Amino acid sequence: MTTPRFAHQPALDGLRGLAVLAVLAFHLRWSAASGGFLGVSFFFTLSGFLITSLLLAEHAGSGRLDLKAFYARRIRRLLPGQLLCLALAMVVVLARPEVYPGRRLASDAGWAASQLFNWHLLGDHRTYADLFGRQTSPLEHFWSLAVEEQIYLVFPVLMALFLARPAARKVGVAVLTLVIVVPTLLAGQVTGNTAYLATQFRMTEFAVGVAAALLLARWIRQGGAPPLVTAIKGPAGVVAGAALVAVVVATTLGSTWVYRGGLTAVAAAGAVVLLGTAGATRGPARLLAAAPLRQVGLVSYGLYLYHWPVFLTVDTFDWGRGAAGAVVKLVTTGLLAAASFHLLEQPVRRRRPLAGRRAVAVAVAGAALLVGVVVTADAAPQVVTATEQIDPEAAEAVGLTTSTVATAGGSTTLPAAGGPAVPVLPTVLLVGDSTAASLGAGLVQAAAADPGGTGRITVNASGACGLVRGGDYQDEVLNSALKMTCPALIWQDAPAVTSASRPMFVVVLVSLPDTWERSWDGGATWADPAESEEFRTRLATDYAEFAATMVEAGAGCVLFLRPPVARVDLGDGLAPERSFTDGSQEVVAAVVDDVAADPQVGWVDFGGDYETGRIHAEDGDRPDGIHFSLGAAQRLGDEWFWPLMGSLAAAGACPDGPV
Structure with a gap:
């Protein structure tokens, strides 16, 4: 050579x-x-x-x-x-x-x-x-x-x-x-x-x-x-x-x-x-x-x-x-x-x-x-926006397993071998966007603090992920999540976890992604729920199909949480995000109400109760106006979420509105 x-x-x-x-x-x-x-x-x-x-x-x-x-x-x-x-x-x-x-x-x-x-x-x-x-x-x-x-x-x-x-x-x-x-x-x-x-x-x-x-x-x-x-x-x-x-x-x-x-x-x-x-x-090489x-x-x-x-x-x-x-x-x-x-x-x-x-x-x-x-080395996260940011030890300690099988619509007890039935703690799969992840991180911490008396939960959530499928967002970064992360997370992972663990509740919290403008024709036209009949049709179809998929996979109840008002910085301080003022959120709420006609599907007005004070809220709960701090989310878990889940599990039914 x-x-x-x-x-x-x-x-x-x-x-x-x-x-x-x-x-x-x-x-x-x-x-x-x-x-x-x-x-x-x-x-x-x-x-x-x-x-x-x-x-x-x-x-x-x-x-x-x-x-x-x-x-x-x-x-x-x-x-x-x-x-x-x-x-x-x-x-x-x-x-x-x-x-x-x-x-x-x-x-x-x-x-x-x-x-x-x-x-x-x-x-x-x-x-x-x-x-x-x-x-x-x-x-x-x-x-x-x-x-x-x-x-x-x-x-x-x-x-x-x-x-x-x-x-x-x-x-x-x-x-x-x-x-x-x-x-x-x-x-x-x-x-x-x-x-x-x-x-x-x-x-x-x-x-x-x-x-x-x-x-x-x-x-x-x-x-x-x-x-x-x-x-x-x-x-x-x-x-x-x-x-x-x-x-x-x-x-x-x-x-x-x-x-x-x-x-x-x-x-x-x-x-x-x-x-x-x-x-x-010479030529291009010389320029380079x-x-x-x-x-x-x-x-x-x-x-x-x-x-x-x-x-x-x-x-x-x-x-x-x-x-x-x-x-x-x-x-x-x-x-x-x-x-x-x-x-x-x-x-x-x-x-x-x-x-x-x-x-x-x-x-x-x-x-x-x-x-x-x-x-x-020991700095704990203050705001969580994706599932992988949740404390892994706590998540493993209270996560769903195949041994947590139960249904909300039937018995809330499992018979002990050779003995009387024992109470079954609520089991939850939380699905949604970054708001769900921020809330879920605190719910996990609250459950981990009292693993024998609270419940079990797995969080399956990530930024920009809603239930409406396909199309393109205008923001390329959000669009990449829509294509690379959300389909598997929402439509594959969530049903798989549900099938394996059969949770009492599949809780859904999506604050913004299903109201963002989207195009299904390569960017020629853009639509939002408030103005587009096509968007509303897709919204209704995908929400109904997701709920049916979760029920078929083994969920006792698919429970939608209406989100609190998201506030964004418009240049002169935080103000309600567009979807909370143009009617888009009301469209989503109406779709959820229709889907909840199924007795195994329900909804809770989390946002309304939080905004009106029925749920304890504090200044600084959401540092960016959208996501809950870890401390606020844990407080919500202790004071609202886990008590609610416990009462619903005892009742054995899906709620349909204020509780």
């Missing part, structure tokens, strides 16, 4: 710069970069291309791969910046707790440092769309770094094995083909969240970059690409690049094609761009190598690392989401990335001592990380 040493190529730095700028623009919510998250996909492909090229060059020069040296280089390249970012996140949360009011940052930091953050997100049922919601971790973006590090851990070893013998190289090509083809075909069989976050699916993009590097190495060994390829690879790279730009502009988080094998297509286009750019010095873009590419790692904590921090200010906020975000991120590159990353990478101020800066960062872990 005569592959020469792989030389640094400025044009590739320019491509790296464009990719990170796409990600930043996406996180700034610029509409022209609604698909900017695909910049991460290009990073995966570029990483596969560069790492493979470097390993091939090393093997060509020495006949072997020094894996110890490879991993040492990776650690020196990646770890310093990551540690500084972890410290920055800790400092940010300590200085402005509103940046991250809810999760235990110490846990996130541990997963981030262990390079397993993508699996942490999957285990917590967090989606990529959660980046733009409340409770967003300043370390959420570490998922992609984790994917790369997991691949880096295995890939060089495989390369060493496949390069050891010529015969093994054919096996390597076969394995590479399988790594590209199989996950692409299987992506449509899993949830969009799994297809986006799981390593076994994202390694495909890396593998496409590997294939591009192997192809380029083959051309070099043969003295050049075939004449036809030489003639078209430059123009093909331009066309592929233009296609990627178009995709970034037109794609959104809710575009289902992305999660159904589309990421492989993006990677293939990226590979064509790389092959058309590598080694070129221009100093400004190249400098952005050189510090792209730092830009990616530090931008998310910075963006979240700026968002907490009143001006943070406007044009001024965008400028502050970009300037601050750029300064941090440049300082990190020159004062920390490069000295460590080149094994230069961190003298003077650099040593002090690194020491301070390390100390801040340690202090931050200690201070935040």
Whole structure:
């Protein structure tokens, strides 16, 4: 093999710069970069291309791969910046707790440092769309770094094995083909969240970059690409690049094609761009190598690392989401990335001592990380907006199991073996949106405080999830939840839990999602319940079908809670959200009233009782005007919900109105 040493190529730095700028623009919510998250996909492909090229060059020069040296280089390249970012996140949360009011940052930091953050997100049922919601971790973006590090851990070893013998190289090509083809075909069989976050699916993009590097190495060994390829690879790279730009502009988080094998297509286009750019010095390659873009590419790692904590921090200010906020975000991120590159990353990478101020800066960062872990380790969430944010120990202690089987419409006792019947505590599955999750967190805490005398509950709720199916929301982040999270959560998980545990009550609380404007014709027209007959028809159909599905699955009673008035900031303080003033909530209430004609379906005017004082309410119960604080939700559990459930269980019937 005569592959020469792989030389640094400025044009590739320019491509790296464009990719990170796409990600930043996406996180700034610029509409022209609604698909900017695909910049991460290009990073995966570029990483596969560069790492493979470097390993091939090393093997060509020495006949072997020094894996110890490879991993040492990776650690020196990646770890310093990551540690500084972890410290920055800790400092940010300590200085402005509103940046991250809810999760235990110490846990996130541990997963981030262990390079397993993508699996942490999957285990917590967090989606990529959660980046733009409340409770967003300043370390959420570490998922992609984790994917790369997991691949880096295995890939060089495989390369060493496949390069050891010529015969093994054919096996390597076969394995590479399988790594590209199989996950692409299987992506449509899993949830969009799994297809986006799981390593076994994202390694495909890396593998496409590997294939591009192997192809380029083959051309070099043969003295050049075939004449036809030489003639078209430059123009093909331009066309592929233009296609990627178009995709970034037109794609959104809710575009289902992305999660159904589309990421492989993006990677293939990226590979064509790389092959058309590598080694070129004129045309587009010259533009990509221009100093400004190249400098952005050189510090792209730092830009990616530090931008998310910075963006979240700026968002907490009143001006943070406007044009001024965008400028502050970009300037601050750029300064941090440049300082990190020159004062920390490069000295460590080149094994230069961190003298003077650099040593002090690194020491301070390390100390801040340690202090931050200690201070935040036991920080309890104050507001919960998704099921996975609920205290896992409490949730497990009082969650539904197959041993909790009972029905509200029949007997409320179960016979003890060989003895008299014993009272059965109410068993509840709570389903709904982020308001349901915030209430459910406190209901779980209340039950856990008295597990033998309260009841059992499982919460199945997440932001933007209602019962009305299909269509599109206008907000792309909410739209991604509508497509990626809600269908499985509401229409698969809830029936499955009900079938397995047969709860007395399936309690439904949806405050806003089923009143938001929605389009079922690709955005040509938009409808809301107050104005659209089609929307009202869908509302009635889906609510009735959900109730029937839960009853058929084994629920004793499907109980709808009318929500309290949600209040949002309209610029001059909190005011009732649109649906509470335009008639949309009344439409939903009328639908629920109709569905409750079934004796196993009922409703309770939770919102009315809460607003009028029949249920004890306090100032500060809902810090943002919508979601209950954990303390308020637990108080509601103690004083209202669990006593109500106990009385309903004793009565053995579904209520239909005030109780």
